[in-house]
Amino acid sequence: MVxxxxxxxxxxxxxxxxxxxxxxxxxAELSGSxxxxxxxxxxxxxxxxxxxxxxxxxxxxxGRRISLSTGALIAGAGAVLAITAAAVSQFPLLLLALLxxxxxxxxxxxxxxxATDLASEATRGRDLSLVVWFTTIGAVLGPNLFExxxxxxxxxxxxxxSGAFVxxxxxxxxxxxxxxxxxxxxxxxxxxxxxxTAPGPERRRGGLAALRGNPLARYAVLAIACSHAAMVxxxxxxPVHLRDHGASLxxxxxxxxxxxxxxxxxxxxxxxxxxRAGRIAGILVGQAxxxxxxxxxxxxxxxxxxxxxxxxxxxxxxxxxxxSGSALVAESVIVPDRAAVQGVSDLSMNAAGALGGAxxxxxxxxxxxxxxxxxxxxxxxxxxxxxxxxxxxGRAPAxxxxxxxxxxxxxxx
Numbered sequence: 001m002v003x004x005x006x007x008x009x010x011x012x013x014x015x016x017x018x019x020x021x022x023x024x025x026x027x028a029e030l031s032g033s034x035x036x037x038x039x040x041x042x043x044x045x046x047x048x049x050x051x052x053x054x055x056x057x058x059x060x061x062x063g064r065r066i067s068l069s070t071g072a073l074i075a076g077a078g079a080v081l082a083i084t085a086a087a088v089s090q091f092p093l094l095l096l097a098l099l100x101x102x103x104x105x106x107x108x109x110x111x112x113x114x115a116t117d118l119a120s121e122a123t124r125g126r127d128l129s130l131v132v133w134f135t136t137i138g139a140v141l142g143p144n145l146f147e148x149x150x151x152x153x154x155x156x157x158x159x160x161x162s163g164a165f166v167x168x169x170x171x172x173x174x175x176x177x178x179x180x181x182x183x184x185x186x187x188x189x190x191x192x193x194x195x196x197t198a199p200g201p202e203r204r205r206g207g208l209a210a211l212r213g214n215p216l217a218r219y220a221v222l223a224i225a226c227s228h229a230a231m232v233x234x235x236x237x238x239p240v241h242l243r244d245h246g247a248s249l250x251x252x253x254x255x256x257x258x259x260x261x262x263x264x265x266x267x268x269x270x271x272x273x274x275x276r277a278g279r280i281a282g283i284l285v286g287q288a289x290x291x292x293x294x295x296x297x298x299x300x301x302x303x304x305x306x307x308x309x310x311x312x313x314x315x316x317x318x319x320x321x322x323x324s325g326s327a328l329v330a331e332s333v334i335v336p337d338r339a340a341v342q343g344v345s346d347l348s349m350n351a352a353g354a355l356g357g358a359x360x361x362x363x364x365x366x367x368x369x370x371x372x373x374x375x376x377x378x379x380x381x382x383x384x385x386x387x388x389x390x391x392x393x394g395r396a397p398a399x400x401x402x403x404x405x406x407x408x409x410x411x412x413x
Contacts, residue, residue, distance in 0.1 A: 001118060002127050004182045005111050006134040011175035012072060012108050013138015014145070014167065022149075023098055026082070026161045030091040042354065043095050047078075047102020048109070049350035055106055056207065056343020060336075063186035064114040067339075069179040071107030074100055076172035079165040086162035104172060106346060108135060113342045116330035117187035122275060125282070125327045129271025132323060136264035138171075191335050207344030210337040217341055219390065220328035223283050223383050225348040227321035229356035230290055230379040231314055234297060234372065235259060236357045238311055241369040247304050255308045262315025267323055274324040279331075282324025284387065289317030291380045297373030310373075321383075322349075 023040030031039075051071065059067035078100030085094035115127040145167050153163020211218050238259075239252045274282035293313035300306025326345070333341045356376075363372045 001183070001187055002115055002130055004178060005115050005131045007182075008068070008072070008175045008178040009108060009111055009131055009134040010137045010141075011171045011178065012075075012104055012111075013135045014141050014171045022161055022164050023082070023094075023101070026086060027091070027094060027098075029161060030085065030089055030094050036091070039095060040098055042357070043098035044102045044105065045350050045354045045357070047099035048105035049102075049347050049354065050099070051103045051106045052109070052346035052350060053207065053340075053343040055103070055110060056339045056346070059110065059188055059343075060339040063189040064110070064117065064339075065179055065183040065186045068107055068111060068114065068183065069176040071103045071110065072172045072176035072179060075102075075104030075107065076169045076176065078103065079169035079172060082165045083158060083162045083169075086159040086165075101168070102350075105350070107175075109346045109349070110342065112326055113330055113338075114183075114187050116327065117191045117335075117338070121331060124331060125271040125274030125279070125323060126268065127271075128327055128330070129267040129269075129274075129323045132267040132271075132319070133264055136261070188335075188339060191338075207337075207340035207342075210333060210341050211344060214332060214341075215390075216332040217329060219386060220279075220283075220325045220332060221341075221345045221348055222386065224322055224325040224329070224345060225352035226379040226383050227286060227290060227318055227325070228349045229352035230294070230376050231263075231318040231356075232353040233356035233360040233363075233376050233379075234294065234314055235311065237360045237364045237369065237372060238307060240364065241301070242304060242307060245302070245304070251304055251308075255304075255311050258308060259311035259315045262312045263319050264315075266316060267319050270320040270323045271327075273320070274327050279324045279328035280387065283321055283328070283383065286317045286319070286321030286324065287380050287383050289313050289320060291317075291377060293317055294373045294377045294380065298370050298377075301369040301373070307369075 023044065027036050027040045051074065055067050055071050058070060078097045081097035081100060082094060085091070085097050112128050112131045115131045116124050119127040145164050149164025149167055150160070151163070152158075152166055153160070156163070156166070158166070211221065235256075238255065242252050242255065270282060270286070273285065290313075293310045296306055296310040296313065300310065329342060329345050330338065356379075360372060363375055367375065
């Protein structure tokens with residue numbers, strides 16, 4: 001099961017990575033202004049947020065196999081629409097295409113939860129983190145398809161900057177096929193069967209309804225959202241800050257590459273930590289790393305080396321927080337409600353990231369990079385304070401409240 005999800009993650013990562021930077025370039029070209037280039041990331045993030053809940057509901061009703069393959073197909077359709085937008089020089093059509101491409105990110109996020117459906121408590125963090133890790137391969141390979149994509153586009157007679165979208169469409173279609181053909185038995189439907197339940201309207205609740213009565217799940221969702229917002233806010237402004245201070249494109253590229261490596265390459269380590277030390281311990285390690293990154297950005301903003309180290313720590317902190325937080329989301333909710341809550345978690349994560357990125361620009365202008373780093377520490381403070389409050393009030397967040405509820409009931413009742 002993990003192998004199937006990992007293989008599809010590689011394909012999905014290639015599909016997204018191949019078009020991430022091209023989306024910004026194409027947006028600038030079709031709009032006629034570089035000021036619109038940021039809309040590529042904004043629309044993709046918005047698409048991931050908007051589609052997270054519908055895809056989660058589809059999983060809740062029909063299983064992961066149908067939901068994940070549908071998400072990949074929507075992303076593939078977005079890639080085809082991007083090529084069409086380039087051909088007819090329509091910027092609004094490109095924005096719609098980028099919105100649909102966000103389904104690829106929503107699908108990749110849901111895949112990490114699919115790895116937990118049949119995992120035991122002892123291996124839940126490991127299985128989730130392995131699926132996250134394989135995103136690294138696609139994220140590294142994808143951007144390197146820019147020149148081959150242009151060559152392919154020239155052969156096919158496609159407009160400039162649109163060739164790599166062909167790779168994206170093919171990769172997403174292949175990922176959809178892997179999900180549809182190989183993800184058997186369906187992990188979520190199998191988990192429901194083992195627990196004596198079945199998918200159906202009578203068993204389903206919305207994610208928000210399930211969260212209202214589950215403080216532990218709310219805590220996990222908030223930890224993920226705050227960690228993601230902190231990461232996006234600082235990371236999105238780092239290239240601008242480095243370029244304004246005379247850094248070469250090579251230095252900027254290396255810094256972002258090391259940041260991405262921190263996000264994904266060490267996720268199995270944090271999965272092991274979450275399984276051995278507990279989910280809350282993993283979240284707190286992530287917050288410590290994020291805080292270290294932000295303090296370094298605050299105090300070392302004028303040093304390219306310090307900023308690079310800060311971005312590495314930022315990626316590591318994000319990884320620890322999201323892996324542990326996602327494992328906690330998965331195990332703190334009963335199986336019939338799990339997909340819906342996970343959809344709300346992904347919606348919150350992407351919405352927080354979009355808001356963090358949107359506010360980071362004005363903060364950078366008003367306070368500088370140092371001030372941005374200092375301000376974002378407030379998000380870490382929210383998670384740490386909530387953790388302390390839960391511990392002080394006796395709500396031990398590292399407990400296992402659903403072990404009995406999730407176990408098959410005696411006599412099969």
